[in-house]
Amino acid sequence: MPDHEPAVTIRYDVAQSARIWNYWMGGKDNYPADRAAGEAVLEQYPEMAELAKACRQFIIRTVRYLAGEAGVRQFLDIGTGLPTMQNTHEVAQGLAPDSRVVYVDNDPVVLAHARALLTNTTPEGVTTYVDADYNDTSLLIADARNVLNFNEPIAVMFMGVLGHTEDFERALGIARRVMDAVPSGSYLAQYEGTDTSRAYVEACATEKDLGVAYYPRSPEQVAAYFEGLKLVEPGVVEINAWRPAVVGDGPPRAVPAYGGVARKP
Numbered sequence: 001m002p003d004h005e006p007a008v009t010i011r012y013d014v015a016q017s018a019r020i021w022n023y024w025m026g027g028k029d030n031y032p033a034d035r036a037a038g039e040a041v042l043e044q045y046p047e048m049a050e051l052a053k054a055c056r057q058f059i060i061r062t063v064r065y066l067a068g069e070a071g072v073r074q075f076l077d078i079g080t081g082l083p084t085m086q087n088t089h090e091v092a093q094g095l096a097p098d099s100r101v102v103y104v105d106n107d108p109v110v111l112a113h114a115r116a117l118l119t120n121t122t123p124e125g126v127t128t129y130v131d132a133d134y135n136d137t138s139l140l141i142a143d144a145r146n147v148l149n150f151n152e153p154i155a156v157m158f159m160g161v162l163g164h165t166e167d168f169e170r171a172l173g174i175a176r177r178v179m180d181a182v183p184s185g186s187y188l189a190q191y192e193g194t195d196t197s198r199a200y201v202e203a204c205a206t207e208k209d210l211g212v213a214y215y216p217r218s219p220e221q222v223a224a225y226f227e228g229l230k231l232v233e234p235g236v237v238e239i240n241a242w243r244p245a246v247v248g249d250g251p252p253r254a255v256p257a258y259g260g261v262a263r264k265p
């Protein structure tokens with residue numbers, strides 16, 4: 001057994017999901033390969049950047065709901081991505097300073113940035129980062145147990161993440177195993193890109209050719225993640241329609257992503 005952690009090789013010459021996503025959100029933590037892939041997708045589907053920002057706003061609104069109205073104090077944010085504006089711990093600890101937040105990702109670049117940036121915003125709270133692959137749910141849960149109390153409600157967040165797994169049933173099994181490990185009163189918060197826009201589906205195919213595979217689901221498949229849980233209003237809907245912060249005159253702008261929040265009975 002080595003007496004030190006093996007050095008992780010970070011590939012900067014190959015596009016990575018978290019860094020492309022960061023590029024679309026207007027971040028600076030990306031490299032030429034990520035920008036090239038991001039641009040190729042934008043050329044085909046210019047709305048992708050708007051979608052990435054809408055996804056972040058959905059995360060902010062769901063965490064506000066969970067830390068506020070739902071009174072949750074523990075968050076397990078799986079597939080965190082690179083730190084960006086209003087990260088989960090900032091939103092949660094902004095409302096409930098004693099919130100405990102565990103971030104999980106398997107991208108070494110996310111790990112490096114997370115260690116530097118995803119730190120507590122309050123003296124009472126806890127913010128940590130676990131370097132784990134969501135396919136190994138046992139290890140992920142074991143690591144999260146070091147920080148979270150699995151006898152108290154936990155908000156499990158899979159935000160735009162499980163679409164990286166091609167086999168839908170397998171992805172469903174991952175979410176179910178994590179939800180099985182958390183107690184009654186816990187929540188699942190999730191969104192996924194959906195096949196509701198042909199242009200978006202084609203853009204995902206381009207992204208796959210460039211090395212990052214993401215498989216849009218149908219709205220029914222997104223809803224299946226919440227089976228057996230009690231959905232909070234308005235259910236599984238297009239993310240911009242999920243408790244919009246500002247209610248305008250017309251319906252919210254449609255984006256190809258569905259999501260929701262549900263409580264474990």
Ligand SMILES: C[S@@+](CC[C@H](N)C(=O)[O-])C[C@H]1O[C@@H](n2cnc3c(N)ncnc32)[C@H](O)[C@@H]1O
Pocket residue numbers: 017018021055056059078079080081082104105106107110132133134135158159160161164
């Ligand atoms: C599209 S980004 C979404 C980031 C963030 N949740 C958001 O919605 O803004 C997907 C994230 O999932 C992570 N990811 C992909 N496959 C993973 C796996 N097998 N285990 C853990 N994280 C994974 C990627 O590294 C990336 O950070």
